[in-house]
Amino acid sequence: MLARRRHDEIVKILRLDGMVRVSTLAVALGVSEMTVRRDLETLSSSGIVEKFHGGASLVGRPTTEEPGFDVKRTMQTDVKESIAEKAAARVRPGSSVGLTAGTTTWMLAKYLDVRPLTVVTNSISVAEVLYPMASPTLDVVLTGGVRTPSDALVGPVAVASLSSLHIDVLFMGVHGMTERAGFTTPNLMEAETNRAFIRGAAELVVVADHTKFGVTGLSTICPLESADSLIIDAELDEAALQLLRSEIPDVELVRPEPTESPERKQFNDPKPFDVTGVA
Amino acid sequence: MLARRRHDEIVKILRLDGMVRVSTLAVALGVSEMTVRRDLETLSSSGIVEKFHGGASLVGRPTTEEPGFDVKRTMQTDVKESIAEKAAARVRPGSSVGLTAGTTTWMLAKYLDVRPLTVVTNSISVAEVLYPMASPTLDVVLTGGVRTPSDALVGPVAVASLSSLHIDVLFMGVHGMTERAGFTTPNLMEAETNRAFIRGAAELVVVADHTKFGVTGLSTICPLESADSLIIDAELDEAALQLLRSEIPDVELVRPEPTESPERKQFNDPKPFDVTGVA
DNA sequence: AAGCATGTTCGAACATGTGCGAATTGACGA
DNA sequence: TCGTCAATTCGCACATGTTCGAACATGCTT
The missing domain is CATH 3.40.50.1360 (Rossmann fold)
Known part of the structure; x- marks a missing residue:
């Protein structure tokens, strides 16, 4: 599987479940954990995901990934x-x-x-x-x-x-x-x-x-x-x-809250996640 | 095959499958990988496709094409x-x-x-x-x-x-x-x-x-x-x-054609394939 | 013959897995 | 609260295989 495809796959999985463990991803994607770490490293430095001990989550607030339909990034x-x-x-x-x-x-x-x-x-x-x-x-x-x-x-x-x-x-x-x-x-x-x-x-x-x-x-x-x-x-x-x-x-x-990075899940609770079990 | 026609073909293939490997395209189009790379280079600088190591995809389209609903890869x-x-x-x-x-x-x-x-x-x-x-x-x-x-x-x-x-x-x-x-x-x-x-x-x-x-x-x-x-x-x-x-x-x-999904393609398999499906 | 598209060669860049020591974490007990 | 330990996780370094692209060679078109 190509690196690029893995990256998309990882983001997709994260959208579904907020966070994943490295070990889970390794199995799901059929690659070694080291490779997953390197993928996460890449995604992380692109600001897409946030790494933490044991896994990763989408960065910051609910999906920085735009809803593709909003082409006019009117901000706000x-x-x-x-x-x-x-x-x-x-x-x-x-x-x-x-x-x-x-x-x-x-x-x-x-x-x-x-x-x-x-x-x-x-x-x-x-x-x-x-x-x-x-x-x-x-x-x-x-x-x-x-x-x-x-x-x-x-x-x-x-x-x-x-x-x-x-x-x-x-x-x-x-x-x-x-x-x-x-x-x-x-x-x-x-x-x-x-x-x-x-x-x-x-x-x-x-x-x-x-x-x-x-x-x-x-x-x-x-x-x-x-x-x-x-x-x-x-x-x-x-x-x-x-x-x-x-x-x-x-x-x-x-009035817009002065920035909140509120209820982002904490990292010491890496909920196990089974990709294959998505109904 | 003319360059222009190859470009159209590549875009067509990408619309069908989200992403392709360079090696797959080379076989599919019957040209060398170098030529495919040059084609992709052209398409890429026109902003049509996005190149990455090993292949390319349409810009802005995720490379994951699996219908999320079919997680139970039932094969076939x-x-x-x-x-x-x-x-x-x-x-x-x-x-x-x-x-x-x-x-x-x-x-x-x-x-x-x-x-x-x-x-x-x-x-x-x-x-x-x-x-x-x-x-x-x-x-x-x-x-x-x-x-x-x-x-x-x-x-x-x-x-x-x-x-x-x-x-x-x-x-x-x-x-x-x-x-x-x-x-x-x-x-x-x-x-x-x-x-x-x-x-x-x-x-x-x-x-x-x-x-x-x-x-x-x-x-x-x-x-x-x-x-x-x-x-x-x-x-x-x-x-x-x-x-x-x-x-x-x-x-x-x-009976299943030798048509194969590009992403499952093995390299030692030289049989040509026509993704366009138009005989 | 000049110009262009294509193929070939080859060193560099990239991708991936493995081994291993360092770092982090959580549990237990003082 | 703090210290210690065992288990896990991390990521560097190396080995191996794949992919890239510059440079050159070949052949077709005009």
Whole structure:
């Protein structure tokens, strides 16, 4: 097996399980431990993984590996992360939530830790974040459809799926919001799909960072006042905030945490990991 | 062979298999390794491929091509590859085809090179094979649903999506087939979803390797006679073949081509191979 | 004949496994 | 809390096999 392929394989395994032992990788990849160490050394100096005695984990926060779909590295990652975290805190056990496609909702998915929970999404990336966590108390429903470049499943199939589903809270990411155009997205079909999403939702929570304000996408999803809540970062200027508050009952301001490298697992607990046993 | 043509060929091969070894390409293209290296050098500086020690891959694409869901490397890979290739050859331009979940159908997807084409699938892995090839002449529709461990999207959402879609040919993988139980799968919901798939299909082509014969899964999808065609490898014993032919109008026997997966290639094996699959 | 694509040769770079001493860890007892 | 020990893990150094690419040779095209 080629070195390069091993590297990809290692990252893939780490995505599934957060951490691996060197010995496990050696068996899984069919090479000696020394080779695994050298691979980890390489990945480590590229900043991809973090080595520790006995194994390695993905570096720092949840996946530095971008969700390939977010080509426009608009950054704001920390901001979005904070917004996502705050949004996730609103989810109540036993409810069913919807997540549209988007970077923020993708991050949100990672913070969903209440159970039982049902999640409906039209984003493959979001679904893939949740699948490894799936359990009898976590249902993940993917709507069908055709995929847009931004990784949303849209179109008649998506709309039809959504029209038969009813969710408690919909978390929706948007590409832009203005007073006149409301919440917008560049993609016509995505707008339509999101409207179908909204129709089936008891509550609409929009998640967005401040750079979205004043931006108008091609297609309107819904007017501002359709949102029950908006979670946005505090960089927003005063006038904008005024306006948003006048249209939306509940505007929650989030200020990015001053960096956290919080609950990264500690190394003295190398949980054994069996690659072959992945169901 | 012209340099330009080789470049196209290399890219084509890479689309199919994620990565190739220089040595493999040299044999496949019938040129020296040095020439392959020069080709890769060109493609690399155009930003098309990414070189690494021993081979190359498409930029930004992981070299791991295994469908994560098939961790139980059930073998028969060469056989399945041949079956998939033969099945793909049946697809006519302008038609719409369905692909159920499964390793064989996943491989089949890689060989779909006629256009225009519409593909409907309930497997995320299959969809992901097709997305990079998507174009105005290739539509990929993913049904919704919840995901089974074997990577099929199933359940009411899937069934509802399928009931509104009509396809020309459905390629279905199965877990088992016997005279009494017909085509079977271990998963109840998957069986139901496959039935919905079949209802919307004008023609049913089952793809399976001979190890599936005599195996009974928990749930019957449909009786043997529901299949219009069966594509299976020639390892099948005579009695089984008799039986199958008596139930299914068209049984196509495939014998594994010397076609081999590049990554399993041994060097002392000089037999040429044509990855393109277009005879 | 000049120019280009390709093959061949060969030393350097790279990749991998093994042996072995050093470093880290966790458990036990004072 | 601290010290000690045994087991594990690490990574250097070396040996071996593979791959790379510069330089040169050959043959085809214009």
